[in-house]
Amino acid sequence: MIGAFGAMNAIGLVAFAVVGALKGADADLDLFGVGVLGMATALGGGILRDVLAGRVPVVLRTTSDVSVALVGVGIGVVLARAMGGRLRNHTAVQLPDAVGLAAFAATGALVGTDAGLSPFGVVVLATLTGVGGGSIADVLLGRVPAVLHEDFYATPAVLGGGAFWLATGIGVAAGQATLGCAAFVFALRLLALRYDWHLPTI
Amino acid sequence: MIGAFGAMNAIGLVAFAVVGALKGADADLDLFGVGVLGMATALGGGILRDVLAGRVPVVLRTTSDVSVALVGVGIGVVLARAMGGRLRNHTAVQLPDAVGLAAFAATGALVGTDAGLSPFGVVVLATLTGVGGGSIADVLLGRVPAVLHEDFYATPAVLGGGAFWLATGIGVAAGQATLGCAAFVFALRLLALRYDWHLPTI
Amino acid sequence: MIGAFGAMNAIGLVAFAVVGALKGADADLDLFGVGVLGMATALGGGILRDVLAGRVPVVLRTTSDVSVALVGVGIGVVLARAMGGRLRNHTAVQLPDAVGLAAFAATGALVGTDAGLSPFGVVVLATLTGVGGGSIADVLLGRVPAVLHEDFYATPAVLGGGAFWLATGIGVAAGQATLGCAAFVFALRLLALRYDWHLPTI
Numbered sequence: 001m002i003g004a005f006g007a008m009n010a011i012g013l014v015a016f017a018v019v020g021a022l023k024g025a026d027a028d029l030d031l032f033g034v035g036v037l038g039m040a041t042a043l044g045g046g047i048l049r050d051v052l053a054g055r056v057p058v059v060l061r062t063t064s065d066v067s068v069a070l071v072g073v074g075i076g077v078v079l080a081r082a083m084g085g086r087l088r089n090h091t092a093v094q095l096p097d098a099v100g101l102a103a104f105a106a107t108g109a110l111v112g113t114d115a116g117l118s119p120f121g122v123v124v125l126a127t128l129t130g131v132g133g134g135s136i137a138d139v140l141l142g143r144v145p146a147v148l149h150e151d152f153y154a155t156p157a158v159l160g161g162g163a164f165w166l167a168t169g170i171g172v173a174a175g176q177a178t179l180g181c182a183a184f185v186f187a188l189r190l191l192a193l194r195y196d197w198h199l200p201t202i
Numbered sequence: 203m204i205g206a207f208g209a210m211n212a213i214g215l216v217a218f219a220v221v222g223a224l225k226g227a228d229a230d231l232d233l234f235g236v237g238v239l240g241m242a243t244a245l246g247g248g249i250l251r252d253v254l255a256g257r258v259p260v261v262l263r264t265t266s267d268v269s270v271a272l273v274g275v276g277i278g279v280v281l282a283r284a285m286g287g288r289l290r291n292h293t294a295v296q297l298p299d300a301v302g303l304a305a306f307a308a309t310g311a312l313v314g315t316d317a318g319l320s321p322f323g324v325v326v327l328a329t330l331t332g333v334g335g336g337s338i339a340d341v342l343l344g345r346v347p348a349v350l351h352e353d354f355y356a357t358p359a360v361l362g363g364g365a366f367w368l369a370t371g372i373g374v375a376a377g378q379a380t381l382g383c384a385a386f387v388f389a390l391r392l393l394a395l396r397y398d399w400h401l402p403t404i
Numbered sequence: 405m406i407g408a409f410g411a412m413n414a415i416g417l418v419a420f421a422v423v424g425a426l427k428g429a430d431a432d433l434d435l436f437g438v439g440v441l442g443m444a445t446a447l448g449g450g451i452l453r454d455v456l457a458g459r460v461p462v463v464l465r466t467t468s469d470v471s472v473a474l475v476g477v478g479i480g481v482v483l484a485r486a487m488g489g490r491l492r493n494h495t496a497v498q499l500p501d502a503v504g505l506a507a508f509a510a511t512g513a514l515v516g517t518d519a520g521l522s523p524f525g526v527v528v529l530a531t532l533t534g535v536g537g538g539s540i541a542d543v544l545l546g547r548v549p550a551v552l553h554e555d556f557y558a559t560p561a562v563l564g565g566g567a568f569w570l571a572t573g574i575g576v577a578a579g580q581a582t583l584g585c586a587a588f589v590f591a592l593r594l595l596a597l598r599y600d601w602h603l604p605t606i
Contacts, residue, residue, distance in 0.1 A: 124245070
């Protein structure tokens, strides 16, 4: 179980650090601003997850998490240099963003279940963990977060949190449910991007 | 006492979910964005309250709170359809907003007192609980929160938190003080709207 | 040790309350908005620090902290009246801002060490405590926080957090390390402002 948490947490940290660094470069921030935005995107969701579950953020208790996020920022900086501008809505951002969303949503569902939250609490925590870091980054840049105008951004995390809760409820081991949840969220998000899925408008 | 907390908490959740959904519809968000904004407005203040008081948010521990907020979002969606656009500063938004402000400020005062906060701590928690959800929603929409430019928005919550602390200090039961605090905040806010009350400018 | 924490905490509260009030006056907020922004700037960093370290915010547990912040807001209001507009990037804002950054970063490093965080956790907490209040104020005003576009704003706090951790690691008493950390951050920030230091851009 620790294995599944650690793996998904590390994958989410790297993926979101890359996304945040690319977003920062796209917004013409200088190197430090790119680093700050990368770190905020990477660490934001996990900090929110742990504070809401009533524990000191794992990122502050370990040395590994910040290191892993810094590696992701470095990858993002190299990618940004290689690609030049025009990164928004580019696959190089959307793909790691989907990876981060899926990995972090799965850790949120796992931590929520461990903390004895209600089913709805597990879904809310999975969703907030998945979308939290990116939303913080968008707010810092003065943008309306993607979660408000891309309907199939939070939806996969909501469904993934529900699926995790159902799976553990019928006896699936937590580690397997975590990996399954991440795969499910990732697939849903990719399909939404590929086929331009939308919910009905009011 | 649980009765007063539960009642004010539920009223605040529904009222702010309606407000958030109407704000989202007014900002031309699609159905999912409207739902997200409604949930953020409804859940934001209570999550802030519980995290600051050092406890796992009640909304994550129960199934009822998310359900109640979803009902509020549904009411908001129906209202938005019925009313069309032009919702900002409309009575249909201001009235439930005053209800939510009053109900949540009262829960903040109660939770702060239970957590053994100082008098000023009780006032700060009442205020943050009352204005938190709406401020999060405004920030997500890229707007300057009402609390910064409408002076008699936070003021009723500040005064209500102080009144709650005074009342419990002279022996009023917590449940009665909670209801009294909510009624006081609601009346002040309505009077401020009706008579266009303002604090002096610098 | 409590002495060093109390002193740095109080200095940070007053300094950031002044900064927030001046920022609010510069943004043409009315008196109440100025007060709210001053309080948000003053209390934001410390609340973030304590919540992340897993404790109820000291500002909510004491009466002194809110009082001290209110004094700072009062000073800021008097200063704003005396100076008129055109306050952004003025020394009267930058100087107390450097004081607040230094004092709060030091409290963040101390609280992080007390909470048994990892070295990186101490650095992250020092940084978030130092830049948190000002960033919240900037977001509320709809501005991109200084931390994203002024590279030597967060950097002094990062280096100060690292220096604190090194100092306590080689046996310097926590109280002395706190004062030394604050002096170090303050000096770095002043030098960055005076000599217009910048990190390389991508």
